[in-house]
Amino acid sequence: MERTHLVLSSGFTFDYTNLYGQGLVTQTDVAAIGERLMAAHQAMEHMRSTGEIRGHLSKDGAPEKVLFSQLPYVQADHLNSPASIARLKEFGQSLRNKVDAVVSFGIGGSYLGNKVLFDVHCGEFWNSRGAEERQGYPRLYFSGNNIDPRRTVELIEQIKYEARLKAVHAGPHDGAYRAQLVVISKSGSTLDTMSTFMAVYDALRRETPAVEVQVVAVTDLAEGAGETLLHKLAAEQGWPMFSVPDGVGGRFSIFSEVGLVTAACIGFDIDAFLAGARAMDEACRQEDIWRNPAMLNAALKYLAAEKYGQDIEVFMPYADNLKSVAEWYVQLLAESLGKRTDRAGREVFYGRTPIVAVGTTDMHAQTQQHQDGRKDKVVQFVKVAAWENDPVIPDVFPSAGKLSEISGLRLSQALDAAREANAAALRSDGRFNATFVLPEMTAYHLGELLYLLALSVAYEGELADVDAFDQPGVEAYKRLLGPMLKQHSP
């Protein structure tokens, strides 16, 4: 019998019907890399118990641990401990009904995961809702994920506008508008993050007493020679700090204080999120590839790329609020696996190119290319099985035949029919695709999905024999940037 689905006890499903079988990745292909899969699996076990990944070096060329797989396990001696989680939650509670808006500054791994948590928990209209509807949690804006002058000014203006509005409606006991700035940077000196932070910080502080500004820094808290600029500044200014732990790269940091600080600010369920990640990690400890979602996902995508030239992955959730998962995945896949050399230093130019898409939106934009363009893609769908709110399409225009026909359907049924049709059409032309199914859009299932993707790239790094945890390629432009900034300075 052909294998088609891997279903976890939570209901989380990896449906690989259209990725594995006749004309796709075959049983023979998987069997042929059996030994390498076992070696990859052992490497993952070794990483879990020691933090060691063969060949992984830090930016400075020294061996560096890889510790993201520890994050779901909250323990006294771990990076996430009961005390650290309690401190995060206290921080979140301290903002409730006191702080009007949080501005989270960061880029790459110091932003993308935070945006995922915000989108999944808050949706699109959080910032336009009243404080009561937000259960006292603040509005939340992002900045620093681009050095865009217009957006930065508009954000400053928006906050000033909110402050003016608050002042107009304030009662005698209401204080000034309070803005909590959260500056997230592992290295502590990223241009994008720090330039926008300084612009916003300065502009808002000039609004005193209308705006009260407080700052929290999230950075590498190492002391001594490697101390980050942000750490130093926070210590000087007396800003509270959270940590970007050693051994956790930006793109894996959503399960650390980097992501969890945003979770705390909006009341996102941290425990359920980590529990989902933990359950996925446990499932991925199985040696049997057909029961191990990360090993299976990595093996099928690796084989699709290496053997069949399918080296583009279109990540296509059918849900607006999951678009940012696709954006998060872009960094994860691109920085982890886009590598010039293998671990022996030979040029391999490995990597699969990630593409962001959203269903149904991009069926009307990208699908033409997925269906008729080069046969070089795996389309990875994400389906949400049950929606919390799911309107029925009403029969408003009974005389309009075609419109009347769709009435009675739930929107989710129409959405799912569209996804199924897309998958079937791709399959009918021998085009590779797969689906992750989240039973519901909850913190738990999100934790499962994101952890699965993080561990998958670690497996794929082993299969491709590249270091999935460094990013030497981004240093090339960074080396040129310093002198260029000097040329531009007045």
Ligand SMILES: O=P(O)(O)OC[C@H]1O[C@](O)(CO)[C@@H](O)[C@@H]1O
């Ligand atoms: O957290 P930092 O140090 O500001 O870095 C932000 C991002 O920049 C990168 O170093 C790439 O430029 C990413 O790996 C990282 O997530």
